[in-house]
Amino acid sequence: MEDNLLGIDIGGTKCAIVYGKRIGSDLQIVDKIRIETTTVEETIKEIIDEAKNMMIRYGLTAETVRAIGISCGGPLDSKLGKVMSPPNLPGWNNIPIVKIIEEHLGIRAGLQNDANACALAEWTFGAGKGVQNMIFLTCGTGLGAGIIINGSLYSGTNDNAGEVGHIRLTENGPVGYGKEGSFEGYASGGGIAQLGRIIAKEEIKKGTTVSWCPSHKEIELITAKLIADAARTGDELALKVYETSASYLGKGLSILIDILNPELIVIGSIYARNKDIMEPYVMKQISNEALEGARDVCKIVPAALGENIGDYAALSIAANFID
Incomplete structure (x- = not known):
């Protein structure tokens, strides 16, 4: 047909x-x-x-x-x-x-x-063909989720389900979705750029050379992609930014795993492009934070549709x- x-x-x-x-x-x-x-x-x-x-x-x-x-x-x-x-x-x-x-x-x-x-x-x-319970995370400029429960899309009472970027993970931290220390603040493209700016400022003040941000004048030009490119060359500070972001991504995913018990979490954009850098830190946090029974049946994969x-x-x- x-x-x-x-x-x-x-x-x-x-x-x-x-x-x-x-x-x-x-x-x-x-x-x-x-x-x-x-x-x-x-x-x-x-x-x-x-x-x-x-x-x-x-x-x-x-x-x-x-x-x-x-x-x-x-x-x-x-x-x-x-x-x-x-x-x-x-x-x-x-x-x-x-x-x-x-x-x-x-x-x-x-x-x-x-x-x-x-x-x-x-x-x-x-990537989710054939599953019944799945979460999709956008992980782009912002961070949002789409939720499939028992083979149907779940959008909530008034279409506000899946606004996971608004979850606060720390009292202080990068701002996302209008909230300091939020899931979006740590794990989105905008959040990664903020983390990079914070770390770059600290290092430049100490007199350390930051290859992906040579001076204070270029702080606002920092993007998640710029940091990712530097991380791929082995730059320690860039890797530190992605380690921090991926660790908080893992903590946020652990909350979703505990609450929704999905069989699959599909993550797009930044995670899909940088899975090799981020996955070890994500999985370490899930191992530490999520319930064993729930995490054992949940796979974390990058989006397949690119x-x-x-x-x-x-x-x-x-x-x-x-x-």
């Missing part, structure tokens, strides 16, 4: 319209169009126009496209199909995006936040919607 699906990925700087085919248990991405995110009205109009162009290009109609999946940063209301003031989308206040898309394209649509969408993608088409996960995520909402 073959299903034609459309996906819409709404981001703070860019949006994407994706056409994919689900053939059995596999998903084939056929085409994708990227557009700039501008004003609310202009962006929505361009999304609709490009979706129509995509359908014309491939001879698709409202009858031959099974569903449209819309992925967007939260907060949102998936039941009402509304985007509700995400911090990276100024002006998107209570926008009934599902209703708008359905009215203009004549195809039923579903909405989920981006972490949930990525969880669906990895669960349906990636840089295309956003495309799969939007299409997976559509696939899950019709299922």
